[in-house]
Amino acid sequence: MTALPPLRETVARHGLSASKALGQNFLFDGQLLARIAAVPGDLAGQEVLEVGPGPGGLTRALLAAGARVTAIERDRRCIPALEELAAAYPGALRVIEGDALAIDAPALFEGKPHIVSNLPYNVGTALLVGWLSGEAWLPWWQSLTLMFQREVADRIVAAVDTPAYGRLAVLAQWRARARIAMPVHRSAFTPPPKVMSAVVHLEPVETPADVRFDTLERLTAAAFGQRRKMLRQSLRGVPGALAALESLAIDPTRRAETVSVAEFVALARLTPSPR
Template sequence: MTSLPPLREVIARHGLSASKALGQNFLFDEQLLDRIAAIPGNLDGRPVLEIGPGPGGLTRALLRAGAMVTAIERDPRCLPALADLSEAFPGQLELIEGDALAIDQASLFDTPFAVVANLPYNVGTALLVDWLSSDRWPPAWSSLTLMFQREVAERIVAKPGSGTFGRLAVLSQWRSSASLAMKVHRSAFTPPPKVMSAIVHIEPGDMPEGVRPAMLSRVTEAAFGQRRKMLRQSLKPVPGAIAALEALGIDPTKRAETLAIDEFVALARVLS
């Protein structure tokens, strides 16, 4: 590995600036980036998918940890800076230009891969729901280590009964474990976003039998789409849902945030 110039110098040399339209915010603190890369455990020789690497701050940390990184970057301005990393870490980095939402990520790997990413704010939730909604389980990914706005991160790890408990929490926890791994202050970014950030770590668990992920997704979307209404109102668009509530002994006057995750799973199982 050759010595690398500071990230600020790389960005200046390539004339880069964070794009608001692409949801970009750059991290320069290399010690912080190394800490993020350590969250999934030992990455030496392991395949890693990174979404939205930008100028390559987190990419550097992953490569230093020995990871075999496949990076998907939509912004062509960042590709020259990332190409410099390919030269510095021969054989460790594969660059793909494109939209991660439009790419079959699993087809890029022969073995389970870890996902580590400072996700662009404008596509982070959509990517997470896509990873969590797979019919294949265990999924192609072995873990997800993802940076979100802190408000979103807290919704992902929320527990039933809390004000932040919702669809993201159910999808993240019904067959996975989700934890808040690290909080990141807004001052760590350039430019500083208006909100704080946090990193969530998710690992797949056992798949409940008899449940179709698409049905659980539909039930939670309906239930939390009108979260202030009682279940007997919010679940009306889902055929059979009200009868299923009665069959399971779930009070239809409850609101969605008061149900346990197991109750959502049981409901989806009946409807599946």
Template sequence: MSPALPPLRQVIARHGLAASKALGQNFLLDEQLLDRIAAIPGALEGTSVLEIGPGPGGLTRALLRAGAQVTAIERDERCLPALAELAEAFPGQLVVIPGDAMKIAPASIINGPYAVVANLPYNVGTALFTGWLGGESWPPAWTSLTLMFQQEVAQRIVAAPDSSAYGRLAVLAQWRSEPRLAMKVHRSAFTPAPKVMSAVVHVIPKSMPAGVSARMLERVTEAAFGQRRKMLRQSLKGLPGALAALETLGIAPERRAETLAIDEFVAIARLLS
């Protein structure tokens, strides 16, 4: 039985909290919506969950109600008293780490596998996401990512080749994980309401293609999409061996980056690895 908690608006008013534009904050107050987001990764009873930027603790409440063991990183000191009250209401279920998530390695604060569930601060969301997807070590320590982004960013993560949203983010997300658009969230659900719509993306890692360096794939996509309107023979000419790789693989150098399938990028990176 979950403890009775005061409405989030009351908590925000009592602690004098206002969303900080500098920290990319937008608070979600609809508890039913928050429960739906917390349900996306599946049953969380006893599961370790990492939350980034909990703010006043709206999503944190939903995760705790679902039985998760939550480790939350919050850099806004104003929010810490409200989170401390939540930790008291759910004894032994919530650990709050004050600090910047960009500078804290999850392995230093969580033992074993964990799910990431977060309404990411807009200004660092993409950087955190690409960090979780990067590196040569795979599979990762995280078992799934359930993340709120601006809808435009979410669409770039799940985009298919030959679409306007397809780019580096889609390749880096899809070559060794499976992302899906789990839920769209209207701007009116937030306080203050952002200018754009949002969406929740759910990502599950899959096996990593053999013989490919993650760093090399990053270099290939960086070069290819850095000048996305140019043909590959132009955009890839600065990457040693890339044009020869295209010839070996039978990929026409007149093509543009957005026409290449994920497997084709992986094949180029494999030859250059």
């Protein structure tokens, strides 16, 4: 690689500023970025997908760790800075301009990549659910190391019968081991967001083949969409769900936040598929 100027200098030279519309907040602290890049383990020679690299702060840390990075960036203002970074690391960085929600990411890789991203706040949850979805499992990725608003991170790892427990916790914890790897203070970002952040690490686990993702998603959407209601009310619109409750001897007067991941999975197993 060739020597790189400080990231702040690169940002200033290209006239870049974080776009509120795109949910951007830039990180400049090299030590913090290196810690994030270390969360998945040794990345030397590993394929990595990064979504929303912006000017390339985390990208630098991933490349320094020896990763082969594919970066998908929607903001064309950032592309020249990323192309400079690619030139400094010949053959190690591929930059793709586009919307990560619309790109067929699995087709970009020979093997199973790690996904490491400081996700744009406005699409982070949608991307995570997409990466957890699909009927075929194990997934096309090795691990997820993702920056979220702390509130969203807490929802991903929440335990049953706690205020943060909901649909996201069930979907994530059904298919992965999820933990908060590190908190990140709002002051680490430029500009500082109004909320704290955290890095979540997820590793996929085997799940039963007789439980469909779309069924579990329908059940959790209905149950937590009316979380103050009893299950017999909130699940009334899901065909077969009330019969499944009865078969499993789950009290229909309970509310969604008291239903464990294992209980939701058991319900999904007995609830007819929407297709």
